[in-house]
Amino acid sequence: MPAKKNRDKGDRSATTADPIPATSEPEGPPPPESKPPVQVLYCGVCTFPVEYCEFGSSLTRCKEWLQEHDLERFNKYYSEEALHAKIGTLSLEAQSKLEQDTAKKEAKAEAKADAALKKKMASQVTIKRIERNKRKHVTSVHGLEAFGIDLKKAAKQFASKFATGASVTKNPQGQEEIVVQGDVSDEIFEMIEGEVGILKGIPADNVEIVEEKTKKN
């Protein structure tokens, strides 16, 4: 890699021959110099610059979005003539194949999104009360991340709510869970049910409370 750097430096000096006229060139038409950077319009659905939506996996939705937000550009990219101009260099069959591919991709992406949603809805949150000592417990909450909750923030919220220690730890299976000191399983359940703070979007049916006792012989 260091060698690459040297090489790069080398050809930089070779190419600087043209940047010099290039840098002096914009002075010819001076106005754009001090303008603040302009934000390019990105699609609200697929986040691509709008002209690349056609290659994304949600073209129909992107089209709707653009039509709603910027009719001018919508007409620019999706009007009859624009579509016609686009075909330009491609042969007709290549074009139809491309269209088929896009449709297929879209269907696939939709199915994938559906499956992801289903999986999310099916995933369980487990609140486990673990006996640490005869009268003392810790509570571990597992599975929050499936609902898009930041575990660190959730732990912080638990800690400040219950005024105890709460941390994100890895369990023996290598998955991350929140361990809260003290027996607060019912309270946590209520918090999830009441969607307190950042604990949002978890159906109460998916939450289960279990108890684990350390077996001491």
Add this chain to the structure above:
Amino acid sequence: MFKKFQSSTDISGQTPVKSSVQRSIRSAVLEQWKIEPETLEAVWPKKEGLVLVKCREHISIYTIHGEPIFFQHFDGPIYPTLRLLHKCLALYPISQTHSQRLTISLTDPYILPMVRVDRGAIRFLLAGAHMMCPGFTSKGGYLPPAEEGLAAGVPVAIHAEGKEHAVGVGITKLGTEEIKRVNKGVGVEIVTYVGDDLWAIQSL
């Protein structure tokens, strides 16, 4: 480089950059890119502190207010992120129609030298494939003419036929003249492209 990138596992730490180091980065950027100091000032004001985000495999991303603006592998060339590239392009007058754009774009002062792939290649580019030579040499593609030819290992902005915004940032694997001659195999390696995991990160 960023096809698979997870901010939770691939980032090892964030530190503010010392102002002396910032100065050297600024001068390196000005040296490496075709960028006006005023333009750079607009996207990276002097007062704003740069934050260095260290990632796996010696990738460092530099952010301002959490927004990635450029990145570097080891101490190789500094690449702009695509969003930055788009922003800087928008600084320059953009002509209205497609056909005009195609002719004008070639002389516009881009911060990276530009190459263009034909329409057929966009699909593969957006899937993260390296760009093959024929994509540049065919009718819709564009390479700088011989007198401005690029050597191998130069960062380039990859544009696409009929589009005004850059679709990727890459590094040339062969010199542009060589690409024209060989016309086979990988010509430009993709560093980042629209829709990859770096693109997905709006802020760190």
